[in-house]
Amino acid sequence: MKNTVVSIIKAESYDLKKIEQAIEKIFLNLDFDPGSFRGRKIAIKPNLLTSALPESGIITHPAIIQAVISIIKKNNGIPVLVESPAFHPLERVLKKTGIDVIIEREGVRVADTKRTMLIHNESGLKFKSFHVAEELGSCDMIINLPKLKTHGLTYYTGAVKNLFGTISGLEKSKWHFRANTKEEFVSFLLDLYGAFTAKPDNRIIHIIDGILGLEGEGPGAGGTPVKGNVLIGGTDAIAVDSVAVAVAGLNPARVLTCIEGDKRNYGVSGLERIIIKGESLQSFNNKFREPEPKSKMTGWPMNSPFMKNLIVEKPFPQKDKCTLCYQCKTICPAGAISKSLNNLTPSFNYSRCIRCYCCMEICPENAIMLKKSLIGRFIS
Numbered sequence: 175m176k177n178t179v180v181s182i183i184k185a186e187s188y189d190l191k192k193i194e195q196a197i198e199k200i201f202l203n204l205d206f207d208p209g210s211f212r213g214r215k216i217a218i219k220p221n222l223l224t225s226a227l228p229e230s231g232i233i234t235h236p237a238i239i240q241a242v243i244s245i246i247k248k249n250n251g252i253p254v255l256v257e258s259p260a261f262h263p264l265e266r267v268l269k270k271t272g273i274d275v276i277i278e279r280e281g282v283r284v285a286d287t288k289r290t291m292l293i294h295n296e297s298g299l300k301f302k303s304f305h306v307a308e309e310l311g312s313c314d315m316i317i318n319l320p321k322l323k324t325h326g327l328t329y330y331t332g333a334v335k336n337l338f339g340t341i342s343g344l345e346k347s348k349w350h351f352r353a354n355t356k357e358e359f360v361s362f363l364l365d366l367y368g369a370f371t372a373k374p375d376n377r378i379i380h381i382i383d384g385i386l387g388l389e390g391e392g393p394g395a396g397g398t399p400v401k402g403n404v405l406i407g408g409t410d411a412i413a414v415d416s417v418a419v420a421v422a423g424l425n426p427a428r429v430l431t432c433i434e435g436d437k438r439n440y441g442v443s444g445l446e447r448i449i450i451k452g453e454s455l456q457s458f459n460n461k462f463r464e465p466e467p468k469s470k471m472t473g474w475p476m477n478s479p480f481m482k483n484l485i486v487e488k489p490f491p492q493k494d495k496c497t498l499c500y501q502c503k504t505i506c507p508a509g510a511i512s513k514s515l516n517n518l519t520p521s522f523n524y525s526r527c528i529r530c531y532c533c534m535e536i537c538p539e540n541a542i543m544l545k546k547s548l549i550g551r552f553i554s
């Protein structure tokens with residue numbers, strides 16, 4: 175992978191005019207002409223993880239979103255907001271953060287992320303297809319606006335991880351079960367990132383909001399807001415994240431998305447191969463507090479059998495079709511299927527089941543159906 179450019183701009187407040195100038199400077203440093211927004215639909219992908227106040231350091235600050243909207247509109251582009259929070263409805267998050275006022279005033283369309291399309295990454299290590307917001311299919315470009323934060327599970331979260339928010343809320347939870355260790359989750363994030371960058375004309379610019387970041391037990395309310403005084407931009411998410419980690423004074427050896435992403439040739443993680451434009455790395459002396467090595471999140475609460483059964487559909491064998499061939503039992507990677515207790519269908523242990531749905535794929539009788547989760551039944 176050849177050298178890549180990352181732009182660093184010092185920014186100490188969310189003064190709108192200054193933010194706008196800083197983002198225009200980033201575009202200039204990246205040799206990107208915002209005039210190319212003209213007549214094009216541009217997806218804005220902030221980090222609106224939850225309904226938190228801007229001063230919490232959890233979400234992309236509304237001023238950043240406003241500045242990007244203004245630049246796109248000034249250049250006759252059409253901004254569209256694309257985001258799916260983890261649990262709370264987007265409307266609630268927009269209201270709490272004050273972003274609802276901005277998008278109403280600016281007439282910005284908000285994508286319905288429940289409408290999805292499939293994107294593919296043939297080089298994905300484990301996962302090759304992903305349902306993401308359908309709206310992205312008609313957008314010419316994505317402006318990805320992550321927040322600079324520590325993360326209890328992945329240690330750091332930034333540009334690569336923020337694209338996870340293009341997957342609809344409840345679907346996101348399912349991915350946590352399919353990729354339910356730190357290493358598997360990182361590998362999944364890279365498979366997904368590879369799907370976004372698979373086509374050469376898929377244009378994404380990442381701009382990390384590190385003016386106010388989050389340290390300690392991020393990425394949510396367990397973390398502590400901390401000033402980073404920086405905006406970091408680039409087209410290579412691995413490089414942008416590597417620079418953000420350096421600016422925050424975090425440990426690059428713990429950022430698996432960058433290390434593994436570089437190994438896969440998805441981007442550049444070594445600072446010596448990154449061309450910095452703007453402020454130098456040396457002009458920052460941040461030291462974000464790391465998450466605990468034994469963070470509570472490594473025991474991801476979503477992985478508990480209770481949460482799993484609450485959220486994710488179960489594979490459920492149908493007695494009128496099953497022939498007790500046990501091909502499902504043979505393929506099940508979790509050892510969740512055992513001999514029949516009723517002589518009609520195999521027995522499924524849903525606490526062990528990781529919801530990979532291999533059993534459904536292999537069943538020659540098409541005898542395994544999806545049974546809705548408790549929440550699924552409630553919201554459908």
Ligand code: SF4
Nearest residue numbers: 506527528530531533
């Ligand atoms: S979905 Fe089927 S194959 Fe996968 S873990 Fe569950 S029972 Fe086993």
Ligand code: SF4
Nearest residue numbers: 496497499500502537
């Ligand atoms: S693979 Fe299908 S038919 Fe065979 S035991 Fe499993 S559910 Fe029954």
